[in-house]
Amino acid sequence: MSSQSNTLPASFEPQEVPPAVMANTRPLYWCVRRELWENRAIYVAPLVVAAVALLGFLIATLGRALSTPDLAKRLTVLEEPFTFAMGVLMATTFVVGIFYCLDALYSERRDRSILFWKSLPISDLTIVSSKAIIPFVVLPVLTIIVTLALQWVMLLVASLVVAGSGLSVSAFWANVSIPRMTLMLAYHLFTAHVLWYAPIYTYMLLISGWVRRAAFLWAALPPVAIGVIEKVAFNTRHFSVWMLYRFAGPQNFDFPRAGNMPMHMAPLDLAGFFSTPGLWTGLVLAAIFFVATVRLRRVRGPL
Amino acid sequence: MACIEARGLHKAFGATVALDGIDLRVEEGRILGLIGPNGAGKTTALNAILGLTPYQGELRILGRDPWAERDQLMRDVCFIADVAVLPRWLRVSQALEFMTGVHPRFDRSKAEGFLAKTTIQRKSKVRELSKGMVAQLHLALVMAIDARLLVLDEPTLGLDILYRKQFYDSLLNDYFDRTRTILVTTHQVEEVQHVLTDLMFINRGRIVLNCSMEEFEARYAEVTVRPDQIAAAQAFKPIYERQLLGRKILLFDRVDREQLAQFGEVRTPSIADLFVAVMGNQPGMAQGAAL
Numbered sequence: 001m002s003s004q005s006n007t008l009p010a011s012f013e014p015q016e017v018p019p020a021v022m023a024n025t026r027p028l029y030w031c032v033r034r035e036l037w038e039n040r041a042i043y044v045a046p047l048v049v050a051a052v053a054l055l056g057f058l059i060a061t062l063g064r065a066l067s068t069p070d071l072a073k074r075l076t077v078l079e080e081p082f083t084f085a086m087g088v089l090m091a092t093t094f095v096v097g098i099f100y101c102l103d104a105l106y107s108e109r110r111d112r113s114i115l116f117w118k119s120l121p122i123s124d125l126t127i128v129s130s131k132a133i134i135p136f137v138v139l140p141v142l143t144i145i146v147t148l149a150l151q152w153v154m155l156l157v158a159s160l161v162v163a164g165s166g167l168s169v170s171a172f173w174a175n176v177s178i179p180r181m182t183l184m185l186a187y188h189l190f191t192a193h194v195l196w197y198a199p200i201y202t203y204m205l206l207i208s209g210w211v212r213r214a215a216f217l218w219a220a221l222p223p224v225a226i227g228v229i230e231k232v233a234f235n236t237r238h239f240s241v242w243m244l245y246r247f248a249g250p251q252n253f254d255f256p257r258a259g260n261m262p263m264h265m266a267p268l269d270l271a272g273f274f275s276t277p278g279l280w281t282g283l284v285l286a287a288i289f290f291v292a293t294v295r296l297r298r299v300r301g302p303l
Numbered sequence: 304m305a306c307i308e309a310r311g312l313h314k315a316f317g318a319t320v321a322l323d324g325i326d327l328r329v330e331e332g333r334i335l336g337l338i339g340p341n342g343a344g345k346t347t348a349l350n351a352i353l354g355l356t357p358y359q360g361e362l363r364i365l366g367r368d369p370w371a372e373r374d375q376l377m378r379d380v381c382f383i384a385d386v387a388v389l390p391r392w393l394r395v396s397q398a399l400e401f402m403t404g405v406h407p408r409f410d411r412s413k414a415e416g417f418l419a420k421t422t423i424q425r426k427s428k429v430r431e432l433s434k435g436m437v438a439q440l441h442l443a444l445v446m447a448i449d450a451r452l453l454v455l456d457e458p459t460l461g462l463d464i465l466y467r468k469q470f471y472d473s474l475l476n477d478y479f480d481r482t483r484t485i486l487v488t489t490h491q492v493e494e495v496q497h498v499l500t501d502l503m504f505i506n507r508g509r510i511v512l513n514c515s516m517e518e519f520e521a522r523y524a525e526v527t528v529r530p531d532q533i534a535a536a537q538a539f540k541p542i543y544e545r546q547l548l549g550r551k552i553l554l555f556d557r558v559d560r561e562q563l564a565q566f567g568e569v570r571t572p573s574i575a576d577l578f579v580a581v582m583g584n585q586p587g588m589a590q591g592a593a594l
Contacts, residue, residue, distance in 0.1 A: 030404030038392050113390035116441075118355060119382035122405055123374035298373075301355060302388075 027122050031130030032138065038107075039100055042134060046142055049092045050150045053085040057154050061161050071165060078158045079176055085154065086147050086185055093143045094193060097135035101204035102215045104131040105297060112302040124297040128205065132290065135201040140189040147185055151178050191273050196249055199282045202289035209296040212303055245278060304366055306331045306452055306484040307352060311360035314347050314508075321347040322358065323508035329501070331451065334485040336495050338578055339505035345488045348505065349456050352486070353382055365451055378407055381450045383458045387437040391430035395423055395440060402444055414447035417477070435466035442470060446478045453478070455487040459494070467491065471498050492574040502574065504581055512581055524555050525572035526563050536566040543580030554580050 036042060065077040105128070108114040117127065155178060162172045207219040227240040273279065307329040314322040321344045329335050339345050350356040352364055354373030362369060367376045389398070395418070402409045418425075421439045429437055438458070445453065459467040475498060479485060489495055502519055504512035514522065528536045528551050537544075539562070541553035554572055555563060563569045572580075 027405040030401055033404075034397075034401055037394075037397055038390065108390070111390060112384070112388045115355075115382070115384040115388040116390065118373070119353070119377060119380075119384075120402075120405055121374050121377040121407070126374075299357070301350070 028126050028130055028133075031122065031126060032133050035104075035130060035134055036138070039103075039134075041096055042100060042138065043142060045096045046089055046092055046146045049089060050085075050146050053081070053088055054150060054153060057081045057085070058157065061157055065161055071167060074165060075162070075167065075172065075175075078161060078172070082151060082154060082176055082181060085150055086181060089143055089147050089150070090185070090189065090193070093139040094197070097139050097193075097201060098204055100134055101131070101201050102208050102219060104134075104205055105209035105293065105300075106211060106215050109300060109303045114300070114302055124294050128209075128290070128294045128297055131205060132202065136194055136198070140186075140193055143189060144182065144185060148178070148182060151181065187270075191270075192249060195279060196246075196282060198286035199289060200246065202286045202293065206289045206293045206296065209293050209300060246282065304331075305329060305363075306333070306365060307486070308363045309361065312348070312351060312362055313359040314344075314351060314356065320508050322351065324360070325505075325508070325510055327503075327510065327513075329484060329486070331484050332481045333500045334479065334487070334498055335501040335503060336492070336499040336574070337486060337488045337503050337505060338492055338574065339488075340582060343505045344508040345505060346456065347508075349454055349486070349488065353380065353454060379450055380452045380454065381445045381448045382454045382456075383438075383441055383445055384456050387429075387434060387441065389429045389437055389441055391428065393429050394425075395427050395429075396425045398429075398440065398444060399425075402447075406448060408449040409444075410447045410449065414443050417443035417446060417473070435462050438462055438466060438470060442473060446473070450483065452484045452486065455485065455489075457489055458487065459489065459491060467494055471495065474498075492578060496574045504578060506582060512577075519574075519577075520571050522557050523572050523577055524558060524560050524563055525552060525570045525576065526555070526567050527552050528566045532566045536563075539563070543576075543583060545576075545579075 060077060060081055065074050068074045068077055108117060155173070155176060158176070159169050159172065163169050204219055208215050211218045223239075223243055227237070227243065230236055230239050305328050307327060309325050309327040312322050312325040312327070314320075323344075325348065337345055337348065347356065351358040351362060352369060354364075354369035354371075354376055357370050364376055365379050369376050393401075399411055399414055402414070403411045418440070421436065421443070423432060423436050423440055429440070432440065442458075459470050462470065471494060474485070487495060487499075499516055501515050502512065503510060526536065527547075530551070533551055536553055539555055539558045542556045543554040545552050545554075553566075554576060560569050
């Protein structure tokens with residue numbers, strides 16, 4: 001090695017072997033960046049949806065709001081899209097997360113690049129963690145950032161209309177409070193998308209590491225099949241009800257959902273949320289799926 | 304410490320035995336060619352060495368258990384698989400960044416130096432490169448790793464003659480330094496004959512020949528025998544006979560070259576000819592069908 005580098009006249013620094021022990025977070029950091037290089041939909045999809053939502057909002061303000069003579073109704077037209085845009089962005093990143101997870105450990109086996117990744121000193125735990133970080137950290141943070149940017153632009157446009165209508169901008173701002181909406185968005189993302197949906201994402205990761213083809217079918221068919229068998233065999237619907245519960249959330253407290261998210265802040269019921277037994281069964285399931293995925297990554301080769 | 308050490312290495316897929324009790328010891332600084340027909344167990348052996356598959360028996364690579372410690376082992380081992388396995392979406396610049404970020408022994412300036420000798424653009428994606436360029440890129444990445452063992456599985460498959468020649472030339476001139484170990488499997492035996500220091504034939508999960516190239520040259524001799532002397536030459540028990548342009552060529556194992564010289568010109572056989580001879584004598588293998 002040294003004889004090699006001596007022939008390079010431009011290198012002034014001593015050619016030392018880099019330290020063999022690195023901080024453990026560096027490979028993880030680069031693996032997450034690698035996921036973003038490969039899957040640009042992770043950030044492109046929310047940006048496209050935000051652009052579309054902004055276009056819709058411009059039509060709503062410049063068209064519908066300005067043509068509404070009743071000033072109170074005009075305010076409602078201006079206020080409505082804020083929470084709707086938030087919900088659409090959340091739904092987008094949820095769908096992106098599901099499809100990302102279904103492909104995450106499948107595509108590297110399909111294109112044989114798993115042989116390249118496995119030739120590097122990166123553990124299977126690091127690889128699977130880097131893939132889980134996308135739905136659990138990257139997508140929620142991205143949702144908040146894109147939503148914030150979108151809402152600020154919307155607020156600016158709406159404020160111009162409000163001021164032009166001779167109404168109080170500060171009253172409008174008090175009503176459409178971006179900090180309040182952001183807090184609610186963060187709460188919803190953390191409770192519903194990260195914690196409650198944790199078993200869904202990890203289940204998808206497990207399926208993507210296991211199947212030889214048609215990942216979506218393999219992910220969707222077993223739950224449907226179990227539900228059908230139970231219904232036909234015992235005429236009960238326990239499994240279907242349970243699956244619905246996993247997607248819709250517990251009913252015993254105000255579980256925030258995209259569709260019915262109130263404009264004004266419901267009291268954040270974290271205590272109620274964390275005392276829901278279903279949350280903890282879900283998290284245990286998620287942990288089992290995650291460990292199984294790491295073990296599966298170890299034995300799986302190219303397809 | 305031996306670079307590769309295996310005792311009773313065994314691996315079966317259901318009823319199919321891929322590795323049938325392999326004993327192997329490869330010292331550091333060797334270039335070992337692992338040659339065998341399709342389905343002989345080459346890839347399984349490499350997968351076991353690289354920690355990609357579990358196995359029975361004992362296996363130590365640079366003192367480590369590859370199945371239990373793959374990620375640790377890969378700091379000292381690098382690997383180029385049969386066909387280009389670089390992901391098609393990856394940019395050349397991203398490959399360099401990523402390797403710098405995750406590999407403690409990757410020297411980016413070295414990789415840049417190798418790439419400067421090629422026409423590969425930094426901003427190109429792998430999918431935009433020709434097959435030969437992808438091989439050049441992969442080789443540049445791997446040669447910039449200060450590894451102790453390099454495993455090559457059919458590295459030149461599908462490359463044209465120029466790229467194949469260049470591949471082994473760079474490997475010998477820019478990489479091999481007599482302390483590193485290289486393990487290569489290939490069907491293109493003629494192009495590695497002068498590269499190897501050691502030779503191993505594997506068939507049906509067993510090692511059927513294991514010798515250094517010096518031993519190979521000392522042990523095996525090939526003679527084109529004049530027609531009137533065939534019977535006399537056959538008395539020395541050739542391990543293989545073949546016909547070429549109407550003349551008989553006999554291959555001998557451990558027969559004195561001076562004695563053979565009376566029958567005609569004595570040469571060292573090519574690995575390919577020895578391979579055919581050794582495999583042809585294996586049960587269940589039609590003569591000459593192996594290559």
